Amino acid sequence: MSVAHDRVALIGSERKMSKGQSLIGSADSHEKLTVTVQVRRHPNAAAAPDLAELGRQRPSRRAPVDRKSVLAALGADPKDLDQVKQFAQQFKLKAEQADPAQRTIRLTGTVEQFNQAFGVQLKQYREGDRTFRSRQGSVHVPRHLQGVIERVSGLTNRPLAQPHHKLIPRSPSGVTAQQVAQLYDFPQGVDCSGQTIALIELGGGYSQQDLDTYFNNAGIPSPNVMSIGVDGASNSYGDPSGADGEVELDIEIAASIAQAATIAVYFAPNSEQGFIDAVLAAATSTQHPATCISISWGAPEDAGWTAAGRSGMDFACFVAAALGITVLAASGDNGSNDGVYDGMAHCDFPSSDPYVLACGGTSLQLDNKGMLRNEVVWNNGNGWATGGGISNEFLILPWQTADEVPLQVDTGQQGRGVPDVAGNADPMRSPYEVVVDGAWMSVGGTSAVAPLYAGLFAVIAASSGTMPGFIGPYLYQLASQPNLYFDVDSGSNAVQPAPGYSAGKGWDACSGIGRINGNLLLQQI
Incomplete structure (x- = not known):
């Protein structure tokens, strides 16, 4: 036949x-x-790396990654x-x-x-x-x-993902990425010229003039930005979809934190094919080997993705983690429903993937001198709030505890809890100041948190000489370290009509284990 x-x-x-x-x-x-x-995977390949075990180890004590043997085992x-x-x-x-x-x-x-x-x-x-x-x-x-x-x-070219940001006119309550880094005690004055942060972009573009305006104002030399096309996509500055805001936000925040780092921007079509191909390209690149991959785009894990597509993205993230690359993704900007108004809670993907550090959003409460008084869960009460919840597609992670991770509010099932960490994302109370399409704007969203922490991990790599790599399990292991995390224990990510999750002591499905103190984490690397 x-x-x-x-x-x-x-x-x-x-x-x-x-x-x-x-x-x-x-x-x-x-x-x-x-x-x-x-x-x-090659049927006769060597065993795949045990990332759950590797991830629990202190990064500085891990064996160096042998890229050739890892790719042979996974290829x-x-x-x-x-x-x-x-x-x-x-x-x-x-x-x-x-x-x-x-x-x-x-x-x-x-x-x-x-x-x-x-x-x-x-x-x-x-x-x-x-x-x-x-x-x-x-x-x-x-x-x-x-x-x-x-x-x-690629048979389907339906746009899949959304950028997780919200642009508004420039606000007097705006903060810069550098200010946030200081409030979070990130290491300062670190030369990151040996580091590369890969950004995944599914639309939009940037202009050098916008970047020069932003970094000149910040007193920072403009970064070396590389535009890398995947599946025929390219830097499409002036995209009427508004995705320029995502691209320029990602570059400006990441490069403000990791000064002098190379920023490799992977442009791909907004489809299941483009998204996965871009992450695979960033993970396996030998020309621009990445310290971190920052993803500010996503879609509900049960809407738009096929099961094979989720598996393909999971493989791409696994490859990156096995190669010692930290993968970070925004957890979404529509609270517990993730933009699906069916009365049920949804998790955003790829932030729910086990090999991704999921980044949730907080709101800064500053005094009149700009000092941080408190930090709460980001929820503007108008449909804009940090994503987070319990995955319907991935099991609870071995480094998460059933005592802290609640059951999924609709199904009553146990699953991977999202997010892992959190940081400033509020577009109304503490927005970031950025330059987009020639104008100063204010922006928020969990898409700001992924490049913020990507910048931190690049700084830590430059400071310590050690790639943080697949760091999620180790971060959970450090949860008892005094002051390493600020426990964001106030607020909720409920967005009607879906039920939501509330913050509390320890891990929660709004802010994860909390916000990271950069210098204290560096001491633990």
Whole structure:
């Protein structure tokens, strides 16, 4: 029987039409597209690193990472990629960019060719004022490639993620990233010229003029910013979607903290394919090896993602962690419902991934001299509040305790608790001052917290000569250290109509273990 007629459904690939979407008709059969196919780990590879055990160790006492052996242990068998290439050629698909380290190969062809190759019917859909290409049901693969192919991303180009920030006109209550760093006792005056912070951006762009204006005002030399395109994306400054605010916020905050660090900005299409490919590219780059990867974009873990897509992102984050890169992600800006107004609580992804340090939001209460009086959970009461909650997709982490992590408020299930740490994110009471599209603006959101702590970890790496790496388990282990964390124990992230979570002593689903004292953490590295 031919491959074309002997296919099986790819586990985890099923898609359904969501509420608010409507079918327009068939996709243009001649439209060209490129998809990413991910294959399994080499069947005969050495055991994968035990990150749960590694993460508990003090970073300075960990063995140096051998990138070659890690990538060999996590990578693909080139023969599996060759099998995919042979399959693609049967349908006249062009196969290229096979990458054993990323376990991926890219296929290019027409809609009609992909319909035939993967047993799908690509359609055009409308959602609000946007149209996109997608499908329903499962992707199908040849039976002999069952278990070999794990993910096919790119058949759908529906925008997936949202940037987690809120821009407002410049506010008199604004603070600078440098002020926040001083309030949080981050190490000062550290030369980070040997460090690289990778930023994942799914739209928008930056201008050198904006950056020069911001850093000249701050009295800091403008950073070395590298623009790296993934899947055909590029620096698209002036994007009408408003994503410039996210890009320039990320650069300005990260580079204000980690002065002289290289900022590598990975631009990718806003899709499941683009998002995963960008994180994999940042994780495996040898030209710009990253100290940290900061992600300020996300989507509800149960909306838009396929199970195979979540697994693909989990693999990308695992690769980064295994290579000694700290991955940080914003936990969301719509409180407990994560922007899904169905009356239930939702977690944002990829912040809920086990290999990511999830960053929640707080609000600073300053006195008239700018000194920090108190810090509470960020919740403006108008739908804008820190994300956080209990994952429906990932089990409770071994370094989290069931005594502190509550059950999911809707399902009563146990799961990974989000966030891990928190920092200033309030766009109304303590917004960051930034330059966006030529104007000074104020901005908040958990998207500010991920680059803030990415900057701290780059500073710690430069100061100690040690990569913090996969640091989540170790941070939880240090929870009893006096003054290392400020326990943000007041407030809630409830956003109607969803039930929410309240802050309290110890870990909570609003602020995690709390806000980090930078100098005290450096002493523990």
